[in-house]
Amino acid sequence: MxxxxxxxxxxxxxxxxxxxxxxxxxxxxxxxxxxxxxxxxxxxxxxxxxxxxxxxxxxxxxxxxxxxxxxxxxxxxxxxxxxxxxxxxxxxxxxxxxxxxxxxxxxxxxxxxxxxxxxxxxxxxxxxxxxxxxxxxxxxxxDQKRTWLPNMISGAWGGTMNLTEPHCGTDLGLMRTKAEPQEDGSYSITGQKIFISAGEHDLTDNIVHLVLAKAPGGGAGTKGVSLFIVPKVLVNEDGSLGARNGVSVGSIEHKMGIHGNATCVMNYDGAKGWLLGELHRGMPAMFTMMNEARLGVGLQGYAQAALAHEQAAAYARDRLQGRAVTGAENPDGPADPLIVHPDIRRMLMDQKSFVEGARALTLWGALQLDRAHREGDAEAEALVSLLTPVIKGFLTDKGFEMAVAAQQVYGGHGYIEEWGMSQIVRDARIAMIYEGANGIQALDLVGRKLALNGGKQVMAFFELVGSACEDLRADERLAPLAEPLEGALKRLQAATGYFAERGMKAPNDALSGATDYMHLFGHVALGLMWAQMARASSAALDAGTGARDFHDAKIATARYYMARQLPATSMHLARIHAGGETIMALPAEAF
Amino acid sequence: MxxxxxxxxxxxxxxxxxxxxxxxxxxxxxxxxxxxxxxxxxxxxxxxxxxxxxxxxxxxxxxxxxxxxxxxxxxxxxxxxxxxxxxxxxxxxxxxxxxxxxxxxxxxxxxxxxxxxxxxxxxxxxxxxxxxxxxxxxxxxxDQKRTWLPNMISGAWGGTMNLTEPHCGTDLGLMRTKAEPQEDGSYSITGQKIFISAGEHDLTDNIVHLVLAKAPGGGAGTKGVSLFIVPKVLVNEDGSLGARNGVSVGSIEHKMGIHGNATCVMNYDGAKGWLLGELHRGMPAMFTMMNEARLGVGLQGYAQAALAHEQAAAYARDRLQGRAVTGAENPDGPADPLIVHPDIRRMLMDQKSFVEGARALTLWGALQLDRAHREGDAEAEALVSLLTPVIKGFLTDKGFEMAVAAQQVYGGHGYIEEWGMSQIVRDARIAMIYEGANGIQALDLVGRKLALNGGKQVMAFFELVGSACEDLRADERLAPLAEPLEGALKRLQAATGYFAERGMKAPNDALSGATDYMHLFGHVALGLMWAQMARASSAALDAGTGARDFHDAKIATARYYMARQLPATSMHLARIHAGGETIMALPAEAF
Incomplete structure (x- = not known):
């Protein structure tokens, strides 16, 4: 429905x-x-x-x-x-x-x-x-590009990424899948991979698996890992499909959501594979894809929230229940539509202000990637690297939360599968988990990204937000938006200082606040997007271009985000300042 | 699993x-x-x-x-x-x-x-x-008690509550189910009810439905509603089961969770029913059950979080992944258990501090009901009435959030149905919706409960918290807990003042902050519980009674709640103070 x-x-x-x-x-x-x-x-x-x-x-x-x-x-x-x-x-x-x-x-x-x-x-x-x-x-x-890319780009062949094994997800150093070099220059791949999205299906004639495995001589941990191309069906010299390779699906998982996508256990039994990139450099090769892949998952988070919000807003306009506290708005009907009620609007405005802000942030991030790839712009590359864990972690945490809020607007009908809201919530849930669980995103932000360019990259981001605040102040229509964003920025700077101070000497203090920091950062990033969108709408209003209603709503939604979402930054800062003492206090058996 | x-x-x-x-x-x-x-x-x-x-x-x-x-x-x-x-x-x-x-x-x-x-x-x-x-x-x-209660109390017969209809959930004034008086003093009930939990099943020989319906002469809206006893099977004079009554199940819903409970569409087709309580006073009769029923749903919220937390803590102790940042804690194993990582502990401490606080609050509320029912204690009755929407709304919102956090500890396995975490999340979700969606709980708190006893009841609650703070200060071991709880109390008092001021003159301002107020209240209530539990544990430590480890953990968990959960009260107060302007700004079509 x-x-x-x-x-x-x-x-x-x-x-x-x-x-x-x-x-x-x-x-x-x-x-x-x-x-x-x-x-x-x-x-x-x-x-x-x-x-x-x-x-x-x-x-x-x-x-x-x-x-x-x-x-x-x-x-x-x-x-x-x-x-x-x-x-x-x-x-x-x-x-x-x-x-x-x-x-x-x-x-x-x-x-x-x-x-x-x-x-x-x-x-x-x-x-x-x-x-x-x-x-x-x-x-x-x-040669590899000519062999594989045309059919993958046309969609004739599928592709997958094989990282996880039953005993190792986040910690890929525990990997057991082996790659034995063969005389013809290929490798023989043996092992089991789990949670492989689109690992096997009937949509394409071939599936090109990229598989992380350990080849001899690489040493322990992730350093010994290499990346291999392992097709489901081998390809003949002339490009036609040949024999089946030694790879098969063991089972498919029964999941909370994304039921239409096959999540497979993949068994590699002496499958023929070819090294992709350098030997024992599989992890860095995967990581060059990470910014794109994680931005794509952040996109899933807000896209599901967008779908949910569209349904909830339509339902709230349609469903008659109760009367507006300030007097009937649908006096000829048996009741007013749900959307007259402030608490329903609160939920819808949370969704709307998140979805539109997240859309702006994701497209802004994608544009930085274009600058990086097409212009070799190192500054843009570093900026999107800094923001990638925020886009992935914050947008999927909030995307799920907003899908749940949209489901709530439906009351009891939200819980019934036919109405479709349950599916959105169940589908959105995975985005918080895969491509690096959100706790890992937070650690990436605090542990790696803050140190980018010797800490200069995060300073450059602060300058971006600071100058956006100045721009707001300079526009009479938008001046009231500046103060809440400046306050949020100050809290982010204070938190950043805390990590800089504690990072080395009390790492548990820093790690205890990582998720709160990711959310604090996310709110400031969406605040920046709202500042930029409000400016664009204010300019359009001044110029008399575009739909006035649209731009008025945009500026009102910016006001909402500043007034009702940015206060979360105080909570996150207070939690960060609480440090790790109460988190590390209990022995494991006392939980 | x-x-x-x-x-x-x-x-x-x-x-x-x-x-x-x-x-x-x-x-x-x-x-x-x-x-x-x-x-x-x-x-x-x-x-x-x-x-x-x-x-x-x-x-x-x-x-x-x-x-x-x-x-x-x-x-x-x-x-x-x-x-x-x-x-x-x-x-x-x-x-x-x-x-x-x-x-x-x-x-x-x-x-x-x-x-x-x-x-x-x-x-x-x-x-x-x-x-x-x-x-x-x-x-x-x-006579009704003798007819129905013994078999219901023994469990030989089931029972249900029939309120919702397809076009009306929260707004029961729109009800269409009719009750026509019969010559024998019974009523003929006709209409359709939906979302009837346990509406039909094979566990008992009979099911006693309590049905809200409109009898002639009651006028419009909820005032015209009466409550009826409508059994599935009629009961003979001698107490034996007789003919089937005119009530049948139309269909069962496909739901997100609680699959083992049949949620039924019930059709009443001239079914024989008997008035329960006074004519046209069905709503007040239902409402006298409300404190118990809502406390029971709040219990479901935290009970599912308790189940989830138990699983997550066990998984985090068992699953080996990564190394503690401060040095290996399981040096002979391939990796350390998840529970060494601060971000995992943060999630587990959130769950633990919530579950134990919620357990205390729910049992405390139940004890007030005992005082009210067994001692006629009006003060206890008013206290639990005030807290009922908080227990229902806050504990189910947070219970769901904590179930999601527990699922997150599992990484990818949390998304796979076999591990059981998905079910807990899906089951917990309904508690936010039924027995009055949580937005309704917030309105009940702000719109009705704050005015209890002319506003004196909420003042009495503040005194309770204030004196708990004094008790904390008087105990050297617990003195540091006082300040955060006092701060949270001050914020709750400030918010209460805001509602008192705006309630009449700008009701949309008040209603816009209702859900934030319910959460602010919930945090102070759990803070009060943690103060009381910490005192009990401190006393036990002083007396040398009970298990020292248990009481040490209790006090450490109290510290955690004060340090890392109470900061949410600042966010909620800021949102409340933002009022309704940004919430009411957009026209319905702009959402």
Whole structure:
């Protein structure tokens, strides 16, 4: 019973009004004028609304099925997947040299939001392929690129990432999967991998697995790990498909959500694989993909919140229950719509202000990646590296929270599967876990990213926020927004100082506050986005361009975020300052 | 794969050390010495661990099944239910006059936590019967009590509450179910009710439905509503079962969780019913049950968090992943257990400090109900009335949040159904919705409960917290706990002043802050509980009684709650002070 309306107007606003993609001067952005991006988004949105969204609940209800080593995806998934391929959406931002469309990554990201919101489980199949293809593009030999990329970019073949094993998830140093060198230069891969999204399915003729494994001579821990290309079906010299490789699906998992995506146990039994990148340098090779992959998961978090918010707002406008405290607003009806009630609006405004802020932050991050990749802009690369754990961790924690809030608007109907809100909550839950659980994101932020460029990168971010505050003050319409954002920034700076001071001498104090710091950082980052969006809307109002209602609502929503979300920063700072004493006090058996 | 260990030591601590039930002097509490309550809890806990818990995942996986008008509960439910009945647990606190055991309600509540934690869906069948029986006990004629209560108290018959209709949940004034008076003094009931928990099942020979319906002459809105007893099977003069009544199950809902409990659409088609209580006074009759019913749902919230926390703590002690930042703690193993990591401990301490605080608050609330019912103590009744929306709303919001946090400790395994954490999250979710969605609890608190006794009741609560702070200061071991609790109390007082000022002149300002106020109140209430528990533990340490480790851990956990949970009160106050302007700013179509 869920529906999906592509947020074209808001995506256009972020791309054109706020980020100014058509005039940003990045190589390959010349054609990205408003008409062009609108045409791309509209077509992608049509596919999302008409093809992907109608299969969302089907996928949840049917799930995937394993029979005799073959995984069957839900009814309709194959036909919809084929439309994704035919439209060129699987290779939108890929290199034309290998069949891609060469579009900016930020456009791929905007399209990705819609496809993920409409059907997260289905969209993951091409999402995993995209990640694997990016790794081959970054680390493969020219021969490997020619062999694998064209069919992955066209969507004819799928791709996966194989990291986790039963006894090791976060701690990949415990890995047992082995790679034995063969005389022909290939490797023989043996071991078991779990939680492999899209590990086996009936959507493509071949699946290109990227597998982390230990080759001889690499030493202990993650240092000994290398990355291998292990196809499901071997490819002949002429490019045609040959024999099945020694890789098979052991079972598929019964999960809380994303039922339409097959999460597989994969068994490698002397499978033929080829080294991708350098020997014993598999971890760094995976990590070069990490910013993109984690940004993609952050996107899932807010995209599911966006879907949930659309449903909840429609329900609140439609469902009649109770009367407005200030007098009936629907006097001829038996009751007023839910949306007259302040507590319902509070939930909807939380969702709206989060979703629009998160959309801006994710697209802003994607644009930094475009700057990094297309312009070799090291500053942009460092900025997005700093923000990546925030985008992944904060947006998925909050995305789930907002999906739960949207479900709450439905009252009892929110708990009934037919209404679709339960699925959104169940689907959104995974984004907090995979691609590095959110606690790991927080540790990455505190333990690694604060030290980027000797700590200068975080200072550069503070300057960005500080100058946004000055810009707000200079605009009469927006001046009241400056103070709450400045206050939040000061708290972030204070917390950063605490970590700088404690990091080495009392590491448990620092690590105890890591998650609170990630949330504090996330609120300031969304505050920055709201400042930038409010400025874009204020400018549009001054110029008399665009829809006045839209820009008025944008500025009102910015006010909401500053007034009612930024106060969380005080809580997070107080918790950080509490340190680790009470966290480390109990012996393990007392929990 | 979940297990359940009854928290006998902690329940005994709350009942005996903190609440002092054996010496509290309430009528009928004379026998409640430590040995007796330990014996009761141990036996109830054995049933929970050995009989109910093993069926928890079975119930989730199988769900209920409707065939030809009969609802089949999951395998094993009937046998387990019969053991609940045979042990006398269904009537533990009921009047011996009608077959009950006459135990204190607070003991029934402590037992209820264990039975709910072990198997929430199964425990709901007797929980609904308990609620219906309480309503008949409070409002029935002597004849009605003799007819219905003995079989309900023994568990031979079930009971339900029928309020919701498809078009009305919260707003019962929209009700359409009709009651036509008959010549024999009975009523003919016609209409449809939805979301009826335990509405039909195979556990009992009869089900006694309590149904809200409109009888002629009552006028519009909820004023015209009356309450009726409508049995599934009519009862003959001699007490034997007669013909089927005109009530049937239309369908059962497919829900996010509590799959083992049948949530039914009930069709009343000229069913025979008898007025319970006064004509057109059905709403007040339902509301006299509300404190108990809502306390029972608050209990579900923290009981599921308790179950989740037990699993997460065990997993964190067992699962090896990574190394402690301060040096290996399991140097002979391949990695350290998860529990060495501060961010894992943060999640576990959040859960532990919440669960133990919530357990204390719920049992404290139950004891006030005992005082009210057994001693006619109006002060206790008003105190628990004030706290009821907090117990229901705060404990279920936080209980769900803590279940999600416990799931997060498992990483990817938390998302896989076999591990059981997904079920706990899905089951816990309903408690935020039913028995009055949590937004309604917040409105009840702000709109009704603050005005109790002309506002004096909330002042009395503040005094209670204030004197607890003084007691903390007077104990050297606990003095540092006083300041954070005093700060939280001041914020609660400031917020209360805001509502008093705005309530009438700007009601949207007040209603916009209702949920934040409920959470602010909840944190102060748990802070009060932690103050009382810390004092009990400090006294035990001084006296050298009890287990030193247990009491040391209790005080350390109190410190944690004060340091890391009470800072949320600043955030809630700031949000409350932000008022309603940004919440009411947007037109409905702009959401």
């Amino acid at each position: 869920t529906s999906y309306t592509p947020p074209i107007q808001d995506l256009q606003f972020v791309l054109q009004d706020m980020l100014g993609v058509s005039a940003c001067g990045i190589t390959g952005f010349d054609d990205m004028d408003a008409d062009t991006t609108a045409a791309i988004l509209t077509e992608a949105g049509r596919l999302a609304a008409e093809v992907l969204a109608p299969l969302n609940q089907v996928g949840d209800a049917q799930g995937c099925r394993l029979e005799n080593g073959i995984v069957y995806t839900p009814e309709g998934f194959k036909a919809a997947y084929d439309q994704l391929c035919e439209g060129g959406w699987t290779g939108l931002d890929m290199d034309p040299e290998y069949g891609g469309q060469g579009m900016p990554y930020v456009i791929h990201t905007a399209v990705g939001e819609m496809h993920c919101a409409a059907n997260m489980a289905l969209n993951m199949y091409s999402g995993l392929t995209h990640g694997a293809a990016s790794a081959i593009y970054a680390h493969g030999t020219e | 979940t297990s359940y260990t009854p928290p006998i030591q902690d329940l005994q601590f709350v009942l005996q050390d903190m609440l002092g039930v054996s010496a509290c002097g309430i009528t009928g509490f004379d026998d409640m010495d430590a040995d007796t309550t330990a014996a009761i809890l141990t036996e109830a806990g054995r049933l929970a661990a050995e009989v109910l818990a093993p069926l928890n995942q079975v119930g989730d996986a199988q769900g209920c099944r409707l065939e030809n008008g009969i609802v089949y509960t999951p395998e094993g439910f009937k046998a387990a239910y019969d053991q609940l009945c045979e042990g006398g647990w269904t009537g533990l606190d009921m009047d011996p006059e009608y077959g009950g055991q006459g135990m204190p309600y607070v003991i029934h509540t402590a037992v209820g936590e264990m039975h709910c934690a072990a198997n929430m869906a199964l425990n709901m069948y007797s929980g609904l019967t308990h609620g219906a029986a309480s309503a008949i006990y409070a409002h029935g004629t002597e």
